[in-house]
Amino acid sequence: MIDLNILLANDYLDLTDTKFPAGSILELRTGAPAGAENAAGGTLLVSIVLPATPWVAAAAGVKARQGVWSGVGLAAAGTGTNAGHFRLKNAAGTRLIEGTLTVTGGGGDATIDNVNISQNQVVNVTGFSFTL
Numbered sequence: 001m002i003d004l005n006i007l008l009a010n011d012y013l014d015l016t017d018t019k020f021p022a023g024s025i026l027e028l029r030t031g032a033p034a035g036a037e038n039a040a041g042g043t044l045l046v047s048i049v050l051p052a053t054p055w056v057a058a059a060a061g062v063k064a065r066q067g068v069w070s071g072v073g074l075a076a077a078g079t080g081t082n083a084g085h086f087r088l089k090n091a092a093g094t095r096l097i098e099g100t101l102t103v104t105g106g107g108g109d110a111t112i113d114n115v116n117i118s119q120n121q122v123v124n125v126t127g128f129s130f131t132l
Contacts (some may be wrong), residue, residue, distance in 0.1 A: 006061050009132035013058035016130065023091045024050045026069065028112065028123065033085040033098035045083050045117045046071040048125065061132045069125035073117045083115045083123075 004012070026048040027040070034041030048109035056066045086109070088097040099109030104126040106115075112126035 004061075004132055009085065010058035010063075011132055013061070013063035013117045013132055016058075016063050017055055019095050020050065020054070020088060020097075022050055022052045022054055023088050024054070025072075025091070026050065026110075026125065026128075027089070028083055028086040028101060028117070029085055029087060031084045033087070034102065036087075036096040036098050040087055043077055043081065044074060045047055045077045045081055046073055046123045048123075063131075064129040064130055065125065065127075069128065071123055073119050073121040073123065075119050077117065077119065081117055082103070083112065083117055086110050099100040 028043055028046040028048070029040065029042035029044055031042035048069055050069065051067045053066055054069070056064050083101050086099055086101045089095060101110050101112060101115065102108030103115050104111045104113060110125060113124045113126055114121070117123055
């Protein structure tokens with residue numbers, strides 16, 4: 001196992017600011033992650049454009065979201081569909097991160113207030129962070 005000191009870990013994590021700036025897109029999708037090197041899996045339920053200042057500075061080896069991240073359930077996705085994973089991509093779609101998605105307190109890599117998403121439902125991201 002490679003061990004980084006906190007200063008270096010924070011430097012790596014702060015690259016998130018340039019790789020996933022404001023305008024990057026967080027997609028909430030059904031099913032399990034397909035893998036960042038693969039085509040997107042599942043059905044797109046919600047697409048959230050990251051706000052003007054999406055991240056706080058990394059501290060103690062943790063990089064977290066900042067501000068309100070929310071979006072509205074898409075009409076084409078249907079009603080009562082469970083979100084299972086997220087895909088974060090920069091505006092060009094060339095940088096990708098995927099992970100699990102659960103309701104707040106459910107232990108996912110990211111959390112939202114309700115995984116059972118209906119058309120026009122506002123969905124709020126309650127937790128999203130990276131740890132090194």
